[in-house]
Amino acid sequence: MASYMNQAEVDPTQLLKGVLDLAVLAVLAESDSYGYDVLRRLRENGLDHVGDASVYGTLRRLYQAGALNSYVVPSDEGPHRKYYGLNSRGRKALDQSAQTWVSLSKALNHLLNGRSNGHGK
Amino acid sequence: MASNDQADDVATYAGSVRAALSDLPPDQADVLLEDLEDHLREVATDAGGSLAERLGPAEQYAQELRTAYGVAHADATRQHPLLRDVTVAISRVTTSSWYRQVRAFLPELRPGWWVLRAYLLVLVLTRAFSPSTNLHPIPNPFSSRGLLEIVAAAIAIVLSIRLGRADRPLAKGGRVLAIGANVMIALIAVPVLAGMGTFPSFAMEESGGSGQQEVGQPLTMANGALSNIYPYSKDGTPLTDVLLYDQDGRPVTLAQTVPDPMTDYPFAADGKPITNAYPLHQQHLSGAPVTAPRVALPPWPAQSPIVTPMPSPSPSATR
Incomplete structure (x- = not known):
């Protein structure tokens, strides 16, 4: 148990990997966004360990899977920005993943609380 | 300027x-x-430090991209391992320097192909218009047909080169058509080239096609096609209707030189032609029968003892 906890602590990116899709979908559900901005917003929300390439790769994969639509916004100074937004498929994926997450986190919280309670008693 | 450095940094990193x-x-x-480059530019403009540092x-x-994109990996593993290996091998070949050199050199061979395709086209057309003619790599200029072939080839080569030099700016449809025509010529030429110098053996297939035996490879000799076999008895008497079989018991049949001479096969009682009875009864197109060649029979030893390979002990020696 202790070693498992250590592993999770040493490598939060492993934990993050599973939920990055959900996080990215959630950010895009707020508003359409481009890669670097998605990263910024994730970090603002406390997901400090998210890597730039992870976000970029995830966006490309979700787009390729048909969950996102995209459009290019030209800019006078600086590069063109490719904005991504949820389409109906993406919203559905978000809803389903969110449900899975809620039940999963509930179960995990329950487990963790039980453990800490057990230790406390 | 800094923006130049930045562009270099992005280009190098990407x-x-x-x-x-x-x-x-x-x-x-x-x-x-x-849009990796656009994305990296965005990252680079946002804050200081090189991309590698950030x-x-x-x-x-x-x-990290690979892992996040995931599908790339999933696809790669879903592929058959052999297919994946082949794909990797192909990409390795296509990115190698010698491949690029060969690619760069290939266009130089174009004029060669222009000449070759004209030659092949004439060859194919000759075969199409007279299927029975024996094609030669270089036609005999002293026969009218050969001369015609040579003149046609010369004209075709000139036209082909002019076409080749002129076809630079082609519309997309025209380009596809041109490539298709070239590939077509090359493909059709293959069987024509393969049959060059030998006559098609369709006469055999017609006569032997009733399934009475498998039609094996026609018998040929190093110095040309064998058109008939003349068996003689030991004392020099020409034999007729000698049935020949090979080591597997299959009838020995010959590639037929069509249309001249024509072979009349005798028919068996069951109505099937007997194709391995020698000599074959043949006649020229003119109707004249093919006559047996003059042969020099080997002189046999005077008496005809029963030849035994081992010298038998003489009666005196045993006594």
Whole structure:
């Protein structure tokens, strides 16, 4: 148990990997966004360990899977920005993943609380 | 200027990332890396420091992309391992320097192909218009047909070269058509070239096609096609209707030189032609029968003892 906890602590990116899709979908559900901005917003929300390439790769994969639509916004100074937004498929994926997450986190919280309670008693 | 450095930095970093992902199938790499440069430019403009400092080594970035994109890996493993190996091998070949050199050299061979395709076209047309003629790599200029072939080839070569030199700006449809025509000539030429110098043996297939035996490879000799076999008895009497079989018991049949001479096969009681009775009864197109060649029979020893390979002991020796 202790070693498992250590592993999770040493490598939060492993934990993050599973939920990055959900996080990215959630950010895009707020508003359409481009890669670097998605990263910024994730970090603002406390997901400090998210890597730039992870976000970029995830966006490309979700787009390729048909969950996102995209459009290019030209800019006078600086590069063109490719904005991504949820389409109906993406919203559905978000809803389903969110449900899975809620039940999963509930179960995990329950487990963790039980453990800490057990230790406390 | 700083922006120039930045552009260099982006180009270098993106180049390294692309190189690290060069094993991906090209279409997947295209989809994944479509706006890598734009994205990196965005990162670079946002804050100071080189991309490598901010994002880590390009190889690591590429690895992270790979993991996040996931599909690339999933697809690669879903592929048959052999197919994946082949894909990797192909991409390795196509990115090698010698491949690029060969690619760069190929266009220089174009004029050669222009000449060759004209020659092949004439060959194919000759075969199409007179299927029974024996084609030669270089037609005999002293026969009217050969001369015609040579003149036709010369004209075709001139036209082909003019066409080749002129076809630079072609519309897309025209280009496809042109490539298709070239490939067509090359493909049709293959069987014509393969049959060059030998006559098609369709006469055999017609006569032997009733399934009475498999039609084996026609018998040929090093110095040309064998058209008939004349058996003689030991005392020099010409034999007729000698049935020949090979080591597997299959009838020995000959490639027939059509249309001249024509062979009349005798028919068996069951109505099937007997194709291995020698000598074959043949006649020229003119109707004159093919006469047996003059042969020099070997002189046999005077008496005809029963030849035994081992010298038998003489009666005196045993006594």
